[in-house]
Amino acid sequence: MSVLAPKGKCTRRRIRDVLVARILDGTYPAGTRLKELTLAREFDVSQAPIREALRELEGSGLVTSERYRGTRVRGADYRELRGSYELRLMMEERALELAAPFSTALIEELAAHMRAMTSAVEADEPERYIDEALAFHRRLVQASGNHSFLTVWDFMYWNVRGRIVLRRIAGQEGRGLKPLLDLHRALNARIRAGDVPGAADKVRAIFRRIADALEEPA
Amino acid sequence: MSVLAPKGKCTRRRIRDVLVARILDGTYPAGTRLKELTLAREFDVSQAPIREALRELEGSGLVTSERYRGTRVRGADYRELRGSYELRLMMEERALELAAPFSTALIEELAAHMRAMTSAVEADEPERYIDEALAFHRRLVQASGNHSFLTVWDFMYWNVRGRIVLRRIAGQEGRGLKPLLDLHRALNARIRAGDVPGAADKVRAIFRRIADALEEPA
DNA sequence: GTGCGATGAATTATCGATAATATTCGACGC
DNA sequence: GCGTCGAATATTATCGATAATTCATCGCAC
Numbered sequence: 433m434s435v436l437a438p439k440g441k442c443t444r445r446r447i448r449d450v451l452v453a454r455i456l457d458g459t460y461p462a463g464t465r466l467k468e469l470t471l472a473r474e475f476d477v478s479q480a481p482i483r484e485a486l487r488e489l490e491g492s493g494l495v496t497s498e499r500y501r502g503t504r505v506r507g508a509d510y511r512e513l514r515g516s517y518e519l520r521l522m523m524e525e526r527a528l529e530l531a532a533p534f535s536t537a538l539i540e541e542l543a544a545h546m547r548a549m550t551s552a553v554e555a556d557e558p559e560r561y562i563d564e565a566l567a568f569h570r571r572l573v574q575a576s577g578n579h580s581f582l583t584v585w586d587f588m589y590w591n592v593r594g595r596i597v598l599r600r601i602a603g604q605e606g607r608g609l610k611p612l613l614d615l616h617r618a619l620n621a622r623i624r625a626g627d628v629p630g631a632a633d634k635v636r637a638i639f640r641r642i643a644d645a646l647e648e649p650a
Numbered sequence: 651m652s653v654l655a656p657k658g659k660c661t662r663r664r665i666r667d668v669l670v671a672r673i674l675d676g677t678y679p680a681g682t683r684l685k686e687l688t689l690a691r692e693f694d695v696s697q698a699p700i701r702e703a704l705r706e707l708e709g710s711g712l713v714t715s716e717r718y719r720g721t722r723v724r725g726a727d728y729r730e731l732r733g734s735y736e737l738r739l740m741m742e743e744r745a746l747e748l749a750a751p752f753s754t755a756l757i758e759e760l761a762a763h764m765r766a767m768t769s770a771v772e773a774d775e776p777e778r779y780i781d782e783a784l785a786f787h788r789r790l791v792q793a794s795g796n797h798s799f800l801t802v803w804d805f806m807y808w809n810v811r812g813r814i815v816l817r818r819i820a821g822q823e824g825r826g827l828k829p830l831l832d833l834h835r836a837l838n839a840r841i842r843a844g845d846v847p848g849a850a851d852k853v854r855a856i857f858r859r860i861a862d863a864l865e866e867p868a
Numbered sequence: 869g870t871g872c873g874a875t876g877a878a879t880t881a882t883c884g885a886t887a888a889t890a891t892t893c894g895a896c897g898c
Numbered sequence: 899g900c901g902t903c904g905a906a907t908a909t910t911a912t913c914g915a916t917a918a919t920t921c922a923t924c925g926c927a928c
Contacts, residue, residue: 444911445717468880478913480698483881487702491709493801499663500880500919516798522740580734584802587711662881686910696883701911718889718910 442475448485450475455494455505456593462507466495492587513597514646516588521639523585524569525632527576532628538575539624542568546620553613558602561609565616566594601645612641660693666703668693673712673723676814680725684713711805731815732864734806739857741803742787743850745794750846756793757842760786764838771831776820779827783816783834819863830859 442450451471454460471482486503489495497503531538545568552561573585602609619634660668669689672678689700704721707713715721726734749756763786770779784807791803820827837852 443717467878469878479880480701480912483698484702484705484911487705488709491706491711493709497880499661501921502880512797515796518744518796519741519798519802522744523737526736526740578733578736579730580737580806583711583734584737584805587802587805588798685908687908697910698882702881715910720890720909 441477442481444481444484447471447475447477447481448488451485451489452494452589455489456589457596460505462505462509464505466503466505468503510646513593514643516593517597517639517642517646520585520588520590521636523581524572524635524639527573527578527581528623528628528631528635530578531572531575533626534575534623538571541571542620542623545571546616549613549616553609558599558609561602561613562595562598565598565612566590568616569594597642597645601642604645607641607645612638615641659695660699662699662702665689665693665695665699666706669703669707670712673707678723680723682723684721684723686721728864732861735815735857735860735864738787738803738806739854741799742790742853742857745791745796745799746841746846746849746853748795749790749793751844752793752841756789759789760838760841763789764834767831767834771827776817776827779820779831780816783830786834815860815863819860822863825859825863830856833859 451460451466460466466486468479468482468486472479475482486495486497490497490503494506495503496506545564548564549561549568552558552564570582570585570590573581576582598609598612601607601612615634615638619631619638622628622631622634669678669684678684684704686697686700686704690697693700704713704715708715708721712724713721714724763782766782767779767786770776770782788800788803788807791799794800816827816830819825819830833852833856837849837856840846840849840852
């Protein structure tokens with residue numbers, strides 16, 4: 433909750449991050465009007481930093497604003513979410529190929545994330561699992577050495593967006609995080625074995641499961 | 651010149667457009683420091699609208715800013731350019747598959763861009779060729795129906811500045827735009843014939859040529 | 869009842885000034 | 899000469915107030 437309800441004065445960048453988080457996690461559904469002075473009161477700042485944060489969000493396409501008519505949250509429906517997961521799949525498959533042969537440093541870092549994911553599921557801490565799973569995937573993209581992949585990965589706000597989807601999976605009957613963990617285990621094993629096509633298969637399996645979860649709208 | 655040197659007071663959006671134009675056409679090369687009060691004086695406004703324009707540019711990745719250290723035009727080195735072209739290739743290949751079967755409206759629009767590209771090369775107007783070639787590719791991505799592809803394509807467009815690369819090709823000995831035009835003609839023909847694998851081949855050929863051009867640093 | 873223009877409340881856009889921070893550059897000790 | 903400290907300067911960050919514009923509402927003629 434700390435991200436969603438910060439205390440005291442906030443700097444422009446913090447305000448921006450909070451707004452991004454709220455938009456992506458559904459606190460501000462699509463179409464929500466973001467009133468500058470209301471936000472200014474909440475964050476205990478003047479109107480200027482709020483406006484600047486909104487302009488930055490406008491630049492990255494999260495909101496739109498019309499002159500004298502305010503700023504509204506732009507919607508990303510499930511269709512769009514599926515589309516962006518297709519892009520992520522493409523990037524991560526290719527990232528695997530580019531990252532091979534895998535360095536021992538990479539393998540070790542991924543293993544550390546795997547251990548954390550496992551313990552998170554055992555301790556029934558889905559939020560921690562989500563953190564680690566996203567870090568795992570991001571690390572993989574980073575290992576590709578293609579900086580644009582990482583830039584785009586971050587641009588799509590996967591750290592927050594992925595959370596929405598993973599929370600759904602975590603809460604779904606008959607699914608839950610356990611099967612997803614198993615898939616990640618398998619992926620990690622293939623990576624450790626240096627088996628790129630096998631690992632790519634597992635990545636596809638993971639994204640197939642995510643796509644399935646997106647089939648049934650909330 | 652009107653875009654580059656507007657007269658009188660400017661609104662925030664106009665300022666933003668002028669700054670974007672200046673960055674894309676090289677008036678502000680990568681690394682240029684954009685000082686707020688200097689720009690404010692030039693556009694005859696106060697600091698606030700300038701800051702907001704800069705924040706919007708920041709959101710779309712055209713500039714970066716560090717707290718109390720100012721805003722600078724972001725550059726993309728050639729290594730990063732190659733990486734982002736790889737991503738563009740992946741997206742455009744996939745977009746072709748998704749766009750099939752091609753609608754007559756799409757085919758007609760692409761043909762219009764082809765005609766414009768041809769006439770631009772004949773008239774030796776490389777800037778117009780560049781505009782049309784980018785529009786051609788963007789239209790293809792749009793036809794995929796995957797909105798995320800288009801979002802990322804636009805995002806890359808800012809970062810990658812297809813313009814810079816195409817200008818290099820246009821100016822290179824023994825290359826020039828003519829061979830690139832021929833490749834686009836071939837691509838267009840395959841699309842018109844509904845031949846998706848053939849079209850994908852041509853897309854790869856186009857990007858291979860671009861990658862070649864990037865091999866030799868300026 | 870209906871259309872229409874005036875009016876005021878709400879909101880965005882901009883301004884001018886001030887606070888906070890970084891950077892430059894020169895004095896000083898060694 | 900060389901590095902270091904510290905004002906002076908330049909620049910960014912934020913503020914509080916005002917102007918500009920939209921939107922909803924109300925009165926009023928018909």
